[in-house]
Amino acid sequence: MKADAVVLDIDGVVVDVADSYRRAIRESLDVVLGESIDDSAVQAFKNAGGFNNDWELTDAAALYLLASREGLDDDVGAFTSRIAATGGGLDAAEVVVADALGPAERERVLATWDPERLREVFQTLYLGPERYADIEGGEPDPDLADSADTGFIDDESVLLDADTLAWLTENFAVGVVTGRPAAEAEIALSRVGLDLPDDHRFTMDSSLPGKPDPAALVELAERFEAERVVFVGDTLDDVRTANNAAEADPECEYRGVGVLTGGLSGEAGREAFEQIGADTVLDSVAGVVDLLDPA
Numbered sequence: 001m002k003a004d005a006v007v008l009d010i011d012g013v014v015v016d017v018a019d020s021y022r023r024a025i026r027e028s029l030d031v032v033l034g035e036s037i038d039d040s041a042v043q044a045f046k047n048a049g050g051f052n053n054d055w056e057l058t059d060a061a062a063l064y065l066l067a068s069r070e071g072l073d074d075d076v077g078a079f080t081s082r083i084a085a086t087g088g089g090l091d092a093a094e095v096v097v098a099d100a101l102g103p104a105e106r107e108r109v110l111a112t113w114d115p116e117r118l119r120e121v122f123q124t125l126y127l128g129p130e131r132y133a134d135i136e137g138g139e140p141d142p143d144l145a146d147s148a149d150t151g152f153i154d155d156e157s158v159l160l161d162a163d164t165l166a167w168l169t170e171n172f173a174v175g176v177v178t179g180r181p182a183a184e185a186e187i188a189l190s191r192v193g194l195d196l197p198d199d200h201r202f203t204m205d206s207s208l209p210g211k212p213d214p215a216a217l218v219e220l221a222e223r224f225e226a227e228r229v230v231f232v233g234d235t236l237d238d239v240r241t242a243n244n245a246a247e248a249d250p251e252c253e254y255r256g257v258g259v260l261t262g263g264l265s266g267e268a269g270r271e272a273f274e275q276i277g278a279d280t281v282l283d284s285v286a287g288v289v290d291l292l293d294p295a
Contacts, residue, residue, distance in 0.1 A: 001255060001279065004295040005173040005226035006288065007217060010180055012234030012262025013285050014160045015188045020126060020152040022263070025058050028122040029065065031143065032114065037061050041076040043263040046235050047272065048080040050089025052179035052211045053204065058122055059115045060093035066112055067097045070105035117141070127151040127184075135183045153187060159261050160192045164286045169194075171294040173224040176201040177216045177231070177241070199223060212237040214245035221245070221252045228253045228295050232285055234262025239278045255279040257291070 011017040022042050029036040042057070051057040064072070064079050074082065079096065086092035098106055124132050124140040128151030132140045168174050176196060178185050182203040189196065200223070202208060202216035209215055211233075221229045229252060231242040242256030258264065258273035258281045273281045280291065 001230065001291050002293045002295045003172060003226075003228045003230040003255070005175065005221060005224040005229045006168055006292065007175045007177055007220055007229060007231045008160070008285070009231075009233035009235070009238050010176060010178040010185060010188050012159070013232055013259055014158075014176075014192055014194065015156040016159055016261065017156060019155040021054050023152050023155075024122050024126040025054055025061065027125055028058050028118055029061055031121050031125075031141075032118055033062060033065055035065055037065070037076065039263070041080075044076050044080040045083070046237075046263055048084040048088055048092075049212065049237055049240065050083075050087070050092065052235075052237055054179070055115075055119050055122060056090040058118050059113075060090050062113055062115075062118055063093050063097050063109065066109045067101060067105075070101055070109055072097070072100050074100070125151060126153055128154070135181075153184070156188065156191070158192050160194070160285050162193065164289055165192060165194060167289055172292070173226060174200070175220040175224070176203075177211065177220065178202070179204055179210055181205055212240035212244055214241055214248045217241055217245045217254065218249045218252075221249065221254070226252060228255070230255045230257055230288075230292060232257045232259060232282075232288065234259050234264065236264075236272060236276050239273060239276055242279075243277050257282060257288070259283070259285055259287075261285070 008014055011021060025042055026036045045051050045057050045060060082096045083092045086095050097109060120141045123136055124144045127135060129140040131151055180203055182205040185203045217231055231238060239256035239258055242254045246254040256278050258278040260269050261284045264272055270281045
């Protein structure tokens with residue numbers, strides 16, 4: 001596969017987030033609601049699309065749990081399928097809940113639903129109290145202020161090894177499109193030794209919309225003056241982003257490459273990527289060395 005630019009997602013590609021972001025989703029729900037969802041349910045929300053932002057995924061999962069208390073009969077698979085059919089993301093989750101419940105039940109769900117507190121708990125768990133204060137500029141959630149000094153972010157292991165990183169940066173223009181906030185993206189990139197200028201990365205804090213909207217990927221292609229761009233990601237929305245970029249910018253060739261080091265794994269993960277049009281699926285990001293040919 002020829003390329004002159006390679007764009008990477010961070011989570012599940014550069015670093016492993018199974019014990020950080022995804023754990024924060026599960027444990028935030030448990031802290032705030034006293035119940036949670038499992039890893040397969042987290043992945044079902046991811047597969048529904050529109051949940052590049054894990055805070056919004058946590059909010060949607062909270063809506064599901066609260067609606068279930070009020071009589072929603074759907075299991076997670078049915079609920080997330082309805083989200084996908086409604087366009088994906090948190091807005092779709094709100095529509096699904098509104099359609100499924102009566103007025104009184106909806107009112108009770110919305111009265112209990114607290115995205116602001118979910119976010120505070122999530123960030124405290126993920127960053128740890130001290131880093132939370134530094135990055136968020138406030139006090140951590142009071143129920144967690146005495147928790148461990150380190151956050152789940154410190155449990156992220158490196159997936160992009162030094163040899164693969166060196167080969168990529170020597171042969172291609174390299175960029176990043178991620179749903180992480182900028183400060184958290186910097187922590188991950190520093191951990192693997194990937195030093196990118198600000199104009200070669202797009203984060204949650206960037207002005208352009210998040211994945212699967214192709215705007216950030218197309219903008220990077222223009223900044224690189226690239227004719228062939230490969231986007232490597234661990235979710236279906238990452239591949240959708242590449243597919244959408246190909247439609248939005250036909251003068252450039254975009255390829256979506258899925259990796260099986262995120263929530264999608266094994267043969268089922270490979271098939272899921274292939275079904276939405278991934279150009280190829282790799283066991284890990286290290287596979288790009290054998291896959292790519294500098295243009």
